[in-house]
Amino acid sequence: MATPSTERKSRRVFRAIADPARRKILDRLATQGESPALELGEGFRSSQPALSKHLKVLRDAGLVRVRREGRLHLYALDAGPLREVAEWIDLYQRFWSGRLDALGQYLDSRNPDEKGKSPKETR
Amino acid sequence: MATPSTERKSRRVFRAIADPARRKILDRLATQGESPALELGEGFRSSQPALSKHLKVLRDAGLVRVRREGRLHLYALDAGPLREVAEWIDLYQRFWSGRLDALGQYLDSRNPDEKGKSPKETR
DNA sequence: AAAACATATCACCAAATGGTTATATGTCAA
DNA sequence: TTGACATATAACCATTTGGTGATATGTTTT
Numbered sequence: 001m002a003t004p005s006t007e008r009k010s011r012r013v014f015r016a017i018a019d020p021a022r023r024k025i026l027d028r029l030a031t032q033g034e035s036p037a038l039e040l041g042e043g044f045r046s047s048q049p050a051l052s053k054h055l056k057v058l059r060d061a062g063l064v065r066v067r068r069e070g071r072l073h074l075y076a077l078d079a080g081p082l083r084e085v086a087e088w089i090d091l092y093q094r095f096w097s098g099r100l101d102a103l104g105q106y107l108d109s110r111n112p113d114e115k116g117k118s119p120k121e122t123r
Numbered sequence: 124m125a126t127p128s129t130e131r132k133s134r135r136v137f138r139a140i141a142d143p144a145r146r147k148i149l150d151r152l153a154t155q156g157e158s159p160a161l162e163l164g165e166g167f168r169s170s171q172p173a174l175s176k177h178l179k180v181l182r183d184a185g186l187v188r189v190r191r192e193g194r195l196h197l198y199a200l201d202a203g204p205l206r207e208v209a210e211w212i213d214l215y216q217r218f219w220s221g222r223l224d225a226l227g228q229y230l231d232s233r234n235p236d237e238k239g240k241s242p243k244e245t246r
Numbered sequence: 247a248a249a250a251c252a253t254a255t256c257a258c259c260a261a262a263t264g265g266t267t268a269t270a271t272g273t274c275a276a
Numbered sequence: 277t278t279g280a281c282a283t284a285t286a287a288c289c290a291t292t293t294g295g296t297g298a299t300a301t302g303t304t305t306t
Contacts, residue, residue, distance in 0.1 A: 014141045014143075019294085030214060030215060037252070046295075049254080050295055050296080052254055053254095055254095056254085056255095068303095071251060071253080072252065072303095079215040082212055082215050082219070086215075088146070091153060092200075095205075096205070160282070160284095170267085172266070172284080175285080176284095177264090193274070193282090196284090
């Protein structure tokens, strides 16, 4: 169970990877390694400030780190925070190896009397 | 490499799981199985229409399916679409077992002449 | 020093997001 | 039927998001 502060950071990570442009940036960093900012924007049709903002989101989520070398800002992947996402997803792995597990569990965990009827008290 | 149509669906999935309330709904479905809509909203402080909207997002992402039984709409998890997310994340697993791989790859894949200098042509 | 380059940030805008209060629809209970 | 219940949808609103052009900052080149 993640601590509350981890919770907050975790949110930023989920938000960060929700955008395709940012996923593309991460993918690029993963395959080609440390790269200057401008190079990371080549994939998608967008202005330099837009790219810069995406990079900020990724920075705030802890998914990338920067190192300055002359006038270049070299970005590198920090996949660490993705681990939490991976762990969350892992909880669902069992569902796509046998989808009917969900039903089995349902029948197990729910009181049979309630099953087809109205919940005794919803509030 | 996902087909373009898969791509579009994939976006909806990433967006859907970006919201903590929706993740909570999925978690609830995973642990307690098929449940009526109202029950899924118990976790978070929010109105019924808000819940209904979240459920719609999840439906559109293909992450849940509904079955009507009397006046109840019974929601069940469909974790299938999460698989794509899991596969995407898997590409990053190697980075958190040995974080320096990224640097090694960088030195490999980039032209050494370019390394510390300005990229010959960014555009 | 001046010009070019790489990047971030500012000010602004349109669209999307998430929430709210009605309200509509369908089902069960009296 | 009439009323309560479960859910969705409509209409609306505030906030967030992602994009843009302008500009500031720092670095390298000339």
